Amino acid sequence: MHNKSVAELSRELESGKISSVELTREYLGRLKKEDEQLNSFISITEEQALADAHAADEQRAAGKATPWTGVPFAHKDIFCTNGVATTCGSKMLANFVPPYDATVTENFRQAGAVCLGKTNMDEFAMGSSTESSYFGATTNPWGLSRGEKRVPGGSSGGSAAAVAARLVPAATATDTGGSIRQPAALCGVTGLKPTYGRVSRYGMIAFASSLDQGGALARSAEDAALMLNVMAGFDPKDSTSLEREVPDYTATLNEPLKGLRIGLPKEYFAGNLDSAMEQQVRSAIREYEKLGATVKEVSLPHANLAIAAYYVIAPAEASANLSRFDGARYGYRCDDPKDLMDMYTRTRAEGFGAEVKRRILVGTYALSAGYFDAYYLKAQKVRRLIQQDFIDAFKEVDVLMSPTTPSPAFVQGEKSNDPVTMYLEDVFTVAINLAGIPAMSVPAGFIDGLPVGLQIIGDYFSEARLLNAAHQFQQVTDWHQREPQ
Amino acid sequence: MQWDIVIGLEIHVQLATRTKIFSGSSTAYGAEPNTQANAVDLAMPGTLPVPNEQAFRYAVMFGLAVNAEIERRSVFERKNYFYPDLPKGYQTTQLERPIVGPGYVDIDLANGKSKRVRIHHAHLEEDAGKSLHDSFYDELGHGMTGIDLNRAGTPLIEVVTEPDMTNAEEAVAFAKKLHGIVTSLGICDGDMSQGSMRFDVNISLKPKGSETLGTRTETKNLNSFRFMEQAIAHEVERQMDILEDGGTIVQETRLYNGDRDESRSMRTKEEANDYRYFPCPDLLPVEIDDAFIDEARNSLPELPDARKARFMEQYSLNDYDAGLLAGDSRLAAFFEAAAERGKDAKLAANWVQGEFSARLNAEEKSVDDSPISGAQLGDLVVRIADNTISSAGAKKVFEALWAGENDNVDAIIDAKGLKQVSDTGELEKMVDEVLASMPDQVAQYQQESDPKKQKKMLGGLMGPLMKASKGQGNPKLFNEILVRKLGG
Numbered sequence: 027m028h029n030k031s032v033a034e035l036s037r038e039l040e041s042g043k044i045s046s047v048e049l050t051r052e053y054l055g056r057l058k059k060e061d062e063q064l065n066s067f068i069s070i071t072e073e074q075a076l077a078d079a080h081a082a083d084e085q086r087a088a089g090k091a092t093p094w095t096g097v098p099f100a101h102k103d104i105f106c107t108n109g110v111a112t113t114c115g116s117k118m119l120a121n122f123v124p125p126y127d128a129t130v131t132e133n134f135r136q137a138g139a140v141c142l143g144k145t146n147m148d149e150f151a152m153g154s155s156t157e158s159s160y161f162g163a164t165t166n167p168w169g170l171s172r173g174e175k176r177v178p179g180g181s182s183g184g185s186a187a188a189v190a191a192r193l194v195p196a197a198t199a200t201d202t203g204g205s206i207r208q209p210a211a212l213c214g215v216t217g218l219k220p221t222y223g224r225v226s227r228y229g230m231i232a233f234a235s236s237l238d239q240g241g242a243l244a245r246s247a248e249d250a251a252l253m254l255n256v257m258a259g260f261d262p263k264d265s266t267s268l269e270r271e272v273p274d275y276t277a278t279l280n281e282p283l284k285g286l287r288i289g290l291p292k293e294y295f296a297g298n299l300d301s302a303m304e305q306q307v308r309s310a311i312r313e314y315e316k317l318g319a320t321v322k323e324v325s326l327p328h329a330n331l332a333i334a335a336y337y338v339i340a341p342a343e344a345s346a347n348l349s350r351f352d353g354a355r356y357g358y359r360c361d362d363p364k365d366l367m368d369m370y371t372r373t374r375a376e377g378f379g380a381e382v383k384r385r386i387l388v389g390t391y392a393l394s395a396g397y398f399d400a401y402y403l404k405a406q407k408v409r410r411l412i413q414q415d416f417i418d419a420f421k422e423v424d425v426l427m428s429p430t431t432p433s434p435a436f437v438q439g440e441k442s443n444d445p446v447t448m449y450l451e452d453v454f455t456v457a458i459n460l461a462g463i464p465a466m467s468v469p470a471g472f473i474d475g476l477p478v479g480l481q482i483i484g485d486y487f488s489e490a491r492l493l494n495a496a497h498q499f500q501q502v503t504d505w506h507q508r509e510p511q
Numbered sequence: 512m513q514w515d516i517v518i519g520l521e522i523h524v525q526l527a528t529r530t531k532i533f534s535g536s537s538t539a540y541g542a543e544p545n546t547q548a549n550a551v552d553l554a555m556p557g558t559l560p561v562p563n564e565q566a567f568r569y570a571v572m573f574g575l576a577v578n579a580e581i582e583r584r585s586v587f588e589r590k591n592y593f594y595p596d597l598p599k600g601y602q603t604t605q606l607e608r609p610i611v612g613p614g615y616v617d618i619d620l621a622n623g624k625s626k627r628v629r630i631h632h633a634h635l636e637e638d639a640g641k642s643l644h645d646s647f648y649d650e651l652g653h654g655m656t657g658i659d660l661n662r663a664g665t666p667l668i669e670v671v672t673e674p675d676m677t678n679a680e681e682a683v684a685f686a687k688k689l690h691g692i693v694t695s696l697g698i699c700d701g702d703m704s705q706g707s708m709r710f711d712v713n714i715s716l717k718p719k720g721s722e723t724l725g726t727r728t729e730t731k732n733l734n735s736f737r738f739m740e741q742a743i744a745h746e747v748e749r750q751m752d753i754l755e756d757g758g759t760i761v762q763e764t765r766l767y768n769g770d771r772d773e774s775r776s777m778r779t780k781e782e783a784n785d786y787r788y789f790p791c792p793d794l795l796p797v798e799i800d801d802a803f804i805d806e807a808r809n810s811l812p813e814l815p816d817a818r819k820a821r822f823m824e825q826y827s828l829n830d831y832d833a834g835l836l837a838g839d840s841r842l843a844a845f846f847e848a849a850a851e852r853g854k855d856a857k858l859a860a861n862w863v864q865g866e867f868s869a870r871l872n873a874e875e876k877s878v879d880d881s882p883i884s885g886a887q888l889g890d891l892v893v894r895i896a897d898n899t900i901s902s903a904g905a906k907k908v909f910e911a912l913w914a915g916e917n918d919n920v921d922a923i924i925d926a927k928g929l930k931q932v933s934d935t936g937e938l939e940k941m942v943d944e945v946l947a948s949m950p951d952q953v954a955q956y957q958q959e960s961d962p963k964k965q966k967k968m969l970g971g972l973m974g975p976l977m978k979a980s981k982g983q984g985n986p987k988l989f990n991e992i993l994v995r996k997l998g999g
Contacts, residue, residue, distance in 0.1 A: 231556040343789075346589050346599075350554040350556070350600050354595045357556075
């Protein structure tokens with residue numbers, strides 16, 4: 027049962043072959059056993075899950091089922107869950123139990139899905155390896171059989187590893203600079219980062235507000251479409267969410283790809299792109315040509331500025347977003363503060379990990395008097411140029427394709443002491459967040475037994491087209507069905 | 512040395528919206544601490560601000576009332592600093608693109624002249640919570656600070672003037688004018704004791720006639736017109752003393768203690784925070800279109816300037832009286848109720864500005880707290896005008912109304928026996944009797960040639976007359992009869 031997709035599980039539940047309680051029990055049993063190796067979950071909410079499963083069975087019996095009723099899944103521990111600890115991977119929030127649901131959480135609750143627990147992540151979503159979690163690193167299930175402890179990517183590494191290891195069929199995730207797509211690529215699963223504003227950010231703990239976007243990690247494009255059907259929509263509680271109709275994303279999965287115009291940004295294939303990686307991506311693109319797509323080279327002239335702009339804007343916003351963690355109202359507070367300044371400095375020194383502090387420092391610096399113009403304003407100008415690059419490219423093509431990451435999963439510890447090398451993990455992904463457009467990562471082959479991802483980038487609100495393109499690829503390839511040993 | 516004083520004001524005006532600027536919590540004053548602070552106000556993780564449209568409407572109305580341009584695309588920014596009553600660690604405010612652009616207000620001065628004070632801009636922002644020091648102690652007796660976040664997120668507009676004022680009178684006149692405007696608009700309750708309007712005063716001195724501005728100080732959070740006047744006088748004197756001793760003024764923020772007439776430095780420019788402003792990524796720029804502005808314009812009530820002109824026209828009030836009564840919307844409404852009912856606007860104006868205002872001041876009450884209504888005062892005016900009661904009797908009726916003894920003017924007059932005797936036959940009889948009993952005084956009067964002294968002597972006869980009439984004789988008629996009889 028555990029290697030079935032959301033769509034399949036939904037059908038099994040509907041046919042009455044299995045109840046949600048049975049299914050949930052099976053998943054929980056497996057999760058508790060298998061996750062000792064992976065550490066992909068921060069908390070497992072067994073009691074709540076069984077209660078929800080029971081309610082889901084009743085719901086289904088009453089004929090009020092949605093495709094998600096009774097289907098197990100997990101939330102990245104960045105989405106607030108009413109009454110359930112929400113830590114964001116940080117000591118700062120290790121004891122934080124929100125009295126409210128994120129809108130995404132609420133949507134899954136309404137749909138009747140059964141949340142098994144909260145998945146591990148880089149602290150405050152800052153990282154590309156899920157090594158900076160206060161609750162320990164998550165291990166990528168790929169490579170484990172060879173005795174290698176590789177990173178699952180990050181920051182949504184817990185969700186990606188759990189889906190890859192079939193501990194849950196799907197999990198929510200968030201993406202600020204690649205945090206859905208890079209773990210998807212490194213774990214061999216399908217990841218979708220929607221258009222900025224497509225999914226409500228309410229109750230999703232902020233890293234960089236203008237870049238953060240909730241999305242899906244699943245085993246297939248079809249399941250990602252089922253997830254987006256639940257997640258997408260205008261939310262009056264999020265002023266940056268967009269009032270725009272939500273289509274049924276599963277309805278267009280089977281549209282033929284004939285005539286699809288694919289653009290390959292020459293900047294993403296230039297210079298030092300690893301040749302094995304290039305080979306995997308080019309062979310995936312040949313599959314698309316077989317499906318009737320046309321391919322042409324396009325240019326994103328400012329692509330090389332994306333990392334620099336991103337690592338000014340994201341930390342700048344983070345430096346303000348994380349000011350609320352001051353020990354005054356909730357979360358961690360240092361012992362016996364002498365006075366206010368002592369409470370602030372020790373609470374934050376003890377409560378935040380090294381990478382979070384690094385980004386707060388960088389962001390504070392970039393916004394400071396005398397540096398603001400040179401860093402923050404300049405980065406915003408670059409952001410507009412990058413946005414324009416994509417707008418221009420989508421005048422010529424329907425989607426862009428590239429590798430998701432420069433290389434497959436690296437070994438734990440390899441980059442954790444070299445932040446700049448770590449930041450380069452995001453070289454193909456951050457520009458998409460700066461532009462606010464949607465993108466996916468789909469499994470596209472292996473290098474040395476480790477999965478790699480193909481990134482498919484679309485114009486604003488083209489999620490249906492991206493899911494269609496990914497789904498058609500998954501009808502003619504089986505990379506997404508490979509399981510780690 | 513002679514000095515020019517340069518004053519600019521920053522005024523925080525709390526907007527009278529029902530809910531907060533970015534959350535659905537109530538803004539009502541006086542609730543139990545932290546009962547009006549929801550997850551957004553507490554800056555719980557993941558919560559987001561949702562702008563309150565009414566706050567924008569009020570800001571636009573204010574802009575139109577002070578002849579200002581409205582910014583079609585205003586931007587909220589984050590002003591970053593740490594303080595326990597600032598839950599997010601930043602204040603959401605406006606800097607580069609405030610909603611209200613340059614405008615002006617004309618103020619009336621005691622010398623009868625009017626002066627234009629320019630407004631630099633006004634921006635929307637959220638208020639912080641309150642820190643309550645000296646009220647909480649831990650088990651070892653160490654002082655602790657209590658935080659009340661009920662006020663956190665209350666919408667404010669901060670109005671910033673140009674440094675156009677040159678003395679305390681002008682600054683206070685401007686402050687009062689602004690108070691009249693925002694209360695007339697109904698966008699602020701104007702209750703300064705509850706912090707609904709708070710004034711920061713920027714003051715600098717320069718040698719008389721000099722073009723170069725001196726170093727300024729800012730005195731913060733003055734919450735009454737009186738304190739504002741005192742604080743200006745205090746700060747001008749402090750700066751003058753320093754400059755005349757050859758010292759220099761330090762650019763700093765100061766706090767004024769009105770009870771002690773003292774001020775102290777809060778922080779100098781060097782100690783000022785770097786607020787690291789940047790556009791708030793949780794809020795889109797606020798787009799304001801013509802329709803929104805037109806709607807706000809159409810909803811503008813009568814403003815103090817227009818009301819003053821109308822009072823002069825409709826009630827034949829002089830410039831000074833009209834200005835005073837029209838300046839405050841609630842006083843104006845009270846006056847109009849009294850004038851309509853009393854049918855004698857002049858008399859109503861005198862009573863509103865005299866007895867009524869004095870009583871409010873003495874008891875530190877606002878018009879809203881008044882135990883008597885404008886209509887009741889109007890009833891009183893009717894009975895004064897038709898000679899039913901004397902002005903002394905009227906004061907007694909006013910006292911009874913104020914004390915709540917009875918709410919009916921005629922009933923009070925009857926109960927207290929204040930009705931004047933205006934029957935001339937009856938009054939003449941009394942005069943004859945009194946004059947007959949006081950022949951010496953009559954003779955003295957008739958021998959006196961100085962009309963002033965005669966007048967005084969008449970006053971001396973009024974006492975016995977009032978006594979004879981048990982206080983109910985119409986003094987005006989008594990006087991007429993006396994003059995006639997004594998002179999004849």
